[in-house]
Amino acid sequence: MPRIAIIGGGISGLSAAFTFEEKRQSGAQSDTKIEYVLFESAPRLGGVMVTDRADGCLIEAGPDSFLTEKPWAADLCRKIGLGDQLIGSNDADRKTYIVVRNKLVVMPDGLMFMVPTKILPTVLSPLFSLRTKMRMAAEWFHPPHKASADETVAEFVERHYGAEMVDRLADPLLSGVYGGEATDLSVRAVLPRFADMESKHGSLGRAMLAARKKMAAAAKAPAKSLFSSLKDGMQAMVDALVARLDASALKTSSSVQSLIRQDDGWTVSAGLQSDHFDAVIIAAPARAAAAVLESADANLAAELAAINYSSSVTVTLGYDERVRRSLPPGFGFLVPRSAGRRMLAATFVHNKFPHRAPENRAIVRCFLGGARDEQILRSTEDEILQIVRSELRQIINLNAEPLFARVYKWKSAMAQYSVGHLERLQRIESLRQKLPGLALAGNGYSGIGVPDCVRSGTEAAGKILAEMGMWSAA
Numbered sequence: 001m002p003r004i005a006i007i008g009g010g011i012s013g014l015s016a017a018f019t020f021e022e023k024r025q026s027g028a029q030s031d032t033k034i035e036y037v038l039f040e041s042a043p044r045l046g047g048v049m050v051t052d053r054a055d056g057c058l059i060e061a062g063p064d065s066f067l068t069e070k071p072w073a074a075d076l077c078r079k080i081g082l083g084d085q086l087i088g089s090n091d092a093d094r095k096t097y098i099v100v101r102n103k104l105v106v107m108p109d110g111l112m113f114m115v116p117t118k119i120l121p122t123v124l125s126p127l128f129s130l131r132t133k134m135r136m137a138a139e140w141f142h143p144p145h146k147a148s149a150d151e152t153v154a155e156f157v158e159r160h161y162g163a164e165m166v167d168r169l170a171d172p173l174l175s176g177v178y179g180g181e182a183t184d185l186s187v188r189a190v191l192p193r194f195a196d197m198e199s200k201h202g203s204l205g206r207a208m209l210a211a212r213k214k215m216a217a218a219a220k221a222p223a224k225s226l227f228s229s230l231k232d233g234m235q236a237m238v239d240a241l242v243a244r245l246d247a248s249a250l251k252t253s254s255s256v257q258s259l260i261r262q263d264d265g266w267t268v269s270a271g272l273q274s275d276h277f278d279a280v281i282i283a284a285p286a287r288a289a290a291a292v293l294e295s296a297d298a299n300l301a302a303e304l305a306a307i308n309y310s311s312s313v314t315v316t317l318g319y320d321e322r323v324r325r326s327l328p329p330g331f332g333f334l335v336p337r338s339a340g341r342r343m344l345a346a347t348f349v350h351n352k353f354p355h356r357a358p359e360n361r362a363i364v365r366c367f368l369g370g371a372r373d374e375q376i377l378r379s380t381e382d383e384i385l386q387i388v389r390s391e392l393r394q395i396i397n398l399n400a401e402p403l404f405a406r407v408y409k410w411k412s413a414m415a416q417y418s419v420g421h422l423e424r425l426q427r428i429e430s431l432r433q434k435l436p437g438l439a440l441a442g443n444g445y446s447g448i449g450v451p452d453c454v455r456s457g458t459e460a461a462g463k464i465l466a467e468m469g470m471w472s473a474a
């Protein structure tokens with residue numbers, strides 16, 4: 001019976017394990033029998049997906065939701081019996097602010113990432129100077145351009161809309177969502193749709209409008225919420241997956257140190273034990289993958305080690321009804337680098353997902369860290385709370401004492417797709433192909449969001465099953 005090891009028990013590794021479990025259960029015939037073992041170095045499964053509770057409020061320590069547009073996470077939720085738990089963000093109250101000179105300025109209606117698709121709200125918005133507004137008008141005539149080499153998001157956005165757009169929108173959006181820097185991230189890896197639009201249409205504004213018209217004509221279905229989540233929090237997904245897996249196959253507090261290619265298979269060493277497997281999926285961060293692969297293939301290990309990760313800190317503060325009434329409407333705000341703050345973004349959770357707080361409570365979730373502030377990890381929880389409370393006071397005049405506060409530190413958890421990332425992935429793939437029975441999954445490669453991680457784990461398992469001649473696309 002083929003034996004498969006999975007290294008890493010975050011959502012990527014659990015999705016891979018679930019694919020094998022499905023295969024195992026569908027395989028009454030002996031030719032589809034398989035055995036899998038999942039190694040996780042931490043004492044718990046789920047990686048950065050952790051849901052906590054305090055004072056009747058639901059707190060997400062890591063991801064709080066996922067993009068509805070990407071179907072893989074919601075599809076998995078339906079398969080594991082959580083279909084009726086799926087909820088959408090409260091888009092009727094969707095409004096995001098940008099901090100400009102210590103004030104919240106609302107992002108104008110019709111902005112798709114940084115591309116304006118509605119003229120009036122953009123023209124009237126105080127978010128942009130007259131100069132940037134004129135650049136937006138001129139962008140309409142941008143000629144099609146197929147860049148010969150990859151470039152940073154900052155270079156790309158600046159070519160279209162100027163430096164202010166990078167500072168006010170592109171950089172805060174990327175640091176609030178990816179913990180990354182527009183001056184480092186690859187436009188082809190992070191915004192492939194925009195790079196494609198430029199090469200076909202030239203102007204992103206015209207391309208976006210054409211795409212929207214097409215979508216509006218095709219879709220008669222009611223609009224879906226931008227974000228989806230689960231009523232009881234993201235960890236419900238982890239718990240439901242774990243409940244469906246073979247408990248004896250899940251080895252927590254088991255850190256894999258090395259992988260050695262041996263006898264048409266792999267020897268996996270974790271702690272004092274070594275075990276032989278026919279195939280291995282590494283679903284740990286790329287740097288951890290590099291460390292375990294060092295002796296199997298130093299070139300592959302070097303490519304994996306070159307994928308950078310940034311760290312983040314989330315701080316959740318709970319407040320009473322009075323504060324709730326005084327906070328601005330909307331989902332929250334983003335902080336541009338030029339504001340000189342340590343906070344990157346804050347979410348008003350009670351507005352974005354109202355059932356996560358009782359009506360007499362407000363939840364403010366703040367993000368810090370990212371590529372530009374790795375040293376925040378060295379601060380104590382008290383120091384981090386002081387920073388957050390002082391900045392909330394200055395930005396939204398929030399002076400009240402929180403009813404509760406939680407700080408979560410995530411070291412090197414967010415992959416950064418720097419310029420040249422896609423070329424690196426090609427080199428990784430050609431080296432990987434020389435090592436039969438090895439697959440890679442996780443947020444280091446083709447998408448850092450939860451849906452992409454689910455897809456990567458599922459696809460890695462499919463790849464291994466296909467290599468073993470056991471995959472049917474059923």
Ligand SMILES: Cc1cc2nc3c(=O)[nH]c(=O)nc-3n(C[C@H](O)[C@H](O)[C@H](O)COP(=O)(O)OP(=O)(O)OC[C@H]3O[C@@H](n4cnc5c(N)ncnc54)[C@H](O)[C@@H]3O)c2cc1C
Binds near residue numbers: 049288
């Ligand atoms: C603060 C934060 C907020 C986020 N918000 C969102 C969001 O709102 N929406 C969204 O879609 N995405 C969000 N993301 C991104 C998304 O949550 C992650 O990219 C995704 O959950 C990563 O899953 P993973 O399984 O690939 O990695 P991880 O969750 O990092 O899991 C990898 C696991 O591998 C284990 N491991 C490492 N080395 C070894 C070893 N040698 N042996 C055994 N085990 C090992 C680790 O202990 C870990 O448990 C957020 C991420 C963070 C950190």
